[in-house]
Amino acid sequence: xxxxxxxxxxxxxxxxxxxxxxxxxxxxxxxxxxxxxxxxxxxxxxxxxxxxxxxxxxxxxxxxxxxxxxxxxxxxxxxxxxxxxxxxxxxxxxxxxxxxxxxxxxxxxxxxxxxxxxxxxxxxxxxxxxxxxxxxxxxxxxxxxxxxxxxxxxxxxxx
Numbered sequence: 001x002x003x004x005x006x007x008x009x010x011x012x013x014x015x016x017x018x019x020x021x022x023x024x025x026x027x028x029x030x031x032x033x034x035x036x037x038x039x040x041x042x043x044x045x046x047x048x049x050x051x052x053x054x055x056x057x058x059x060x061x062x063x064x065x066x067x068x069x070x071x072x073x074x075x076x077x078x079x080x081x082x083x084x085x086x087x088x089x090x091x092x093x094x095x096x097x098x099x100x101x102x103x104x105x106x107x108x109x110x111x112x113x114x115x116x117x118x119x120x121x122x123x124x125x126x127x128x129x130x131x132x133x134x135x136x137x138x139x140x141x142x143x144x145x146x147x148x149x150x151x152x153x154x155x156x157x158x159x
Contacts, residue, residue: 004042004043004045005042005043005094006018007050007051008049008051009050009052009053010050010051010052010061011052011053011115011139011141011151012053014117015117016116016117016137016139017115017116018051018113018114018115019114019115019116019132019138020114021109021111021112022111022112023109023110023111023112024111026051026058026107026109027060027109029047029063029065032082033079033080034047034065034067034079034082035067035069036065036066036067036068037066037067037068037071037072037073038066039066039093039094039096039097040094040095042094042095043066043095046065046066047064047065047066047095047096048064048096050063056147056148057106057146057147057148058106058107058109058143058146058147059103059104059106059107060103060104060105060107061101061102061103061104062099062100062101062102063082063100064090064096064098064099065079065087065096065098065099066095066096066097066098067087067096067097067098074096074097076097078098079098082103082105083103083105087100088100088101107146108145108146109143109145109146110143110144110145111142112140112141113140113141114138114139114140114141115138115139116132116135116137116138116139117136117137118135118136119134119135119136120135120136132158133158135155136155137153137155138153138154138158139151139152139153139154140152140154
């Protein structure tokens, strides 16, 4: 089993891996005109996103997507713009053929996001995703309509 590409959240100017969304993905790519298909065994969902919290609000900033017009093969023509941002060819073909940068799209997410960073040096490396307790820092973030209402460091709760 190949470890899957992680999605990222920038919080307090630090990069965290998104471990889980309590209420599913924060938005629907198909509603944006994107049809992701797997690019490789490292990215079965066909895309990866980077989010950022700015002024207590959740924003989508970056997407790599393996867009398909026919749901069979990657599209060689650019997918539609997102938030007036056009795609460009990605340098990460194992994730997707197209990428969007500086999207700055407010995401009206309702739910919690678990994020973690700084995998401990003694964490066992394998093809399986690391367990939460193998990270130095873990936060539970609570959102309503894309607004961060609560941030709790839960690292000690998991040890």
